[in-house]
Amino acid sequence: MxxxxxxxxxxxxxxxxxxxxxxxxxxxxxxxxxxxxxxxxxxxxxxxxxxxxxxxxxxxxxxxxxxxxxxxxxxxxxxxxxxxxxxxxxxxxxxxxxxxxxxxxxxxxxxxxxxxxxxxxxxxxxxxxxxxxxxxxxxxxxxxxxxxxxxxPIEKNAFEVPVKDKVDLLLAANAEALKLGASFISNNLFMINEQKYFxxxxxxxxxxxIHRMWPTFTITKTDAKTGTYETRNALSSPVGMGFEYLIPDEKEKIQGIFPIYKKRYDMLEDVRIGTAQLAEKLNAKPIEPGKYDLILDPTNLFLTIHESVGHPTELDRVLGYEANFAGTSFLTLDKWESKKFNFGSPIVNFVGDKVRPGSLGAVGYDDEGVKTGQWDIIKDGVLVNYQATRDQAHILGLKESQGCCYAQTWSDVQFQRMPNVSLQPGKSALNVADMIKNTEKGLYMFGRNSYSIDQQRYNFQFSSQLCYEIKEGKVVGMVKGAAYQANTQEFWNSCSAICDESDFRMGGSFFDGKGQPSQASAVSHGCSTTKFDKVNVINTSRRLG
Structure with a gap:
């Protein structure tokens, strides 16, 4: 066999x-x-x-x-x-x-x-x-x-697409970047098909x-006069979809500083826009440290959700059973038992799910045969639940598992893994343009970049691929070296506005590590563009000497 x-x-x-x-x-x-x-x-x-x-x-x-x-x-x-x-x-x-x-x-x-x-x-x-x-x-x-x-529910199996067609797409993207002035470009296409029987x-x-895929790239542009360089990574998301993800639909574009697709991805367009942005990034002024209102695009905020909400609400970390890959959790059981722990502002609502179409975590049943669903984790700013498996459910008084069990292969034992954890969109009509108009001194950030978080998932620092300065309700230009610092509770309590459902998009982690021996899983995090008031921002672009 x-x-x-x-x-x-x-x-x-x-x-x-x-x-x-x-x-x-x-x-x-x-x-x-x-x-x-x-x-x-x-x-x-x-x-x-x-x-x-x-x-x-x-x-x-x-x-x-x-x-x-x-x-x-x-x-x-x-x-x-x-x-x-x-x-x-x-x-x-x-x-x-x-x-x-x-x-x-x-x-x-x-x-x-x-x-x-x-x-x-x-x-x-x-x-x-x-x-x-x-x-x-x-x-x-x-x-x-x-x-x-x-x-x-895929439309086009990525494994049925000839390798030459996939290679041609990646090389075409590279050629476009080089034609427009990039110094270097590399890209990758990852595809996984899990055929599982339980x-x-x-x-x-x-x-x-189960099907997943992730297209991504990194463009670099150098300045020969100064010897400096800047990079721009793809703003794509890993998805639980077939090859149709790489066939964009013009009807689902979201217009903003640059067009973004709600569910699909146009690699060639992202390469063109990204290469042009590098020239601006090379000449951008360093950020002045201080307090800023942050407007975070889903391409940036998903990672902050992953690290500061997803991992600390894993029940095995809460219980101290799991401490590999950046520790345990500050969200101890006493905070949940109090039924009033103030995790975030009243507009902050996080839902765990394993069912959202197109997400990395979407499956019909988890790896111990539990039919998947969704549940509240943070409700109106209050911690109300965690992520649990069958042998953890009794600890929380649950009558059934939440379906959070997964193993990376048949040869690995299944254990508790993160579901999709998503910030729910705002309930009132609000778009990004209106959010910017209402911001006096702020930063508008896109894309994941460097980050750090402590062993209890409490104190953290995140930066972005692109950062635009906002003054008196207008975007005035790009800045570089901006990284925001906060603790988890302070940060989510500073959340003051969330765009509505029309802006909701998913990011995610294709290779999320956990355990010892380590295993990788894939998980999505959805949100709409979100505003946080008066967050501490530092400048990471300055060099000593």
Whole structure:
């Protein structure tokens, strides 16, 4: 049952001969073989082997995850293709409860005997672990769903698009930047397809086909006279969509300082605008440190949401079970139990969800078979909930899991991972132009850049790709070196205005790390353009000496 790793998709053998500095390291796998899913009936039979073997050895609960993961990345620089990498991973992970404790084992050998041995190993591990456990695992109730399926609602499968077409798009973007005066440009296109099958002793048999992609670039322009340079990264978002994300729809443009698409992305237009902005950025004046009203575009604010709201409301960080990748959380249980902890201003509302179309976190069911939904995390500025899995739900008095369980591959044990965490749009009609008109001294910021946050996710600093100064209700020009500093509670309490639903957009993290050993997941954060009053801004562009 092991499938051969593949190096190239359709057209790769011939395409490699045509691309500069690229050679094929073996025969391409036929297109229909690569994209043909594993038969669902076969996966159900294999899962039952695992579940029955686990129960026969004393497991009181067991689940099996059969995963087939396709990954492809394409990297180019200027007129050259630097790398094309495609891979496939296929196997089964088996998780069990025995003697009230978890055990896990995985195998890429999917014959009956190998599956049964892996299940037996998982039970043995659980029983050994139970000797050290002080209290048994408590699982929230979960009904079995029988045979169900879910698919990312894509229009065009990125893995069906010939590699040459994808390379041509990236090289065309590079050529456009160089033609317009860029000194250097590199870009990347990442694509992931997770074909996942989940089965449990509770009676669920869930088949899912999940797609994600992320196009991105970095343009650099140098000034030969001064020896300085500036960069501009893409303002794209990683998405839970197919290749249609790269086919822009003119009807969904949001007009502002420069046009942005609400759900799609035009790489060539972003390259043209970004290259032109670099000349302005090179000549921009350094920011004067001080207090400013900040108007943050979703391309910037999503990262601040991720770090200051998403991670500190992960329940395992709150409980101190998880401290890898920047620590635990200041949002301890006593703050939630008080039912009045003032996280932000009354207009601040954050929702956790795993269902929003086009988002990275959108799935039908999580990796322990829980049907996904949405829930309030911050309501009218008050902390009201966290992010939990089945074995955490009882800590919060929840009757069911919130569906926040995920593993990066079949060979990794699933654990609590962040859902989409999004700031809800303003309830009154408000656009960016009106927000700027009402700002006397401010900064308008776009794009993610450098950042830092402490071990409790409290004190932080964020900067941006682009920063425009606002004076007396008008944008007067670009400045550079601006970074805003605050603590999480102070920052979200300074939130004074949020644009309405018409401006709502999603950003996200394609490779969000957590755990030890570390695992990566993908998560989106939506918001509309948002204003924060009198935030401390420093100048990071000045150099000593």
């Amino acid at each position: 092991k499938r051969k790793d593949f190096l190239y998709l359709t057209g790769m053998g011939m395409g490699a001969a045509m691309l500069p500095n690229l050679s094929a390291f073996g025969s391409p796998v036929p297109h229909d073989t690569v994209l043909q899913p594993v038969d669902v009936a076969l996966k159900k039979r294999m899962a039952d082997v695992a579940l029955n073997a686990a129960k026969s050895k004393g497991a009181t609960y067991a689940d099996a995850r059969i995963g087939r993961y396709l990954n492809q990345s394409i990297s180019t620089r200027e007129s050259r293709v630097q790398n094309i990498a495609s891979s496939e991973s296929y196997g089964m992970g088996i998780r069990v409860l025995a003697n009230g404790c978890w055990g896990f084992a995985a195998t890429d050998k999917l014959d009956n005997d190998s599956i049964a041995r892996a299940a037996q190993l998982a039970v043995s591990i659980a029983k050994e672990n139970s000797r050290l456990q002080s209290e048994p695992v408590q699982l929230a109730p979960q009904k079995g769903y029988g045979d169900v399926s879910w698919k990312t 089965a449990s002793t509770e009676g669920s048999y869930i088949d899912q086909d």
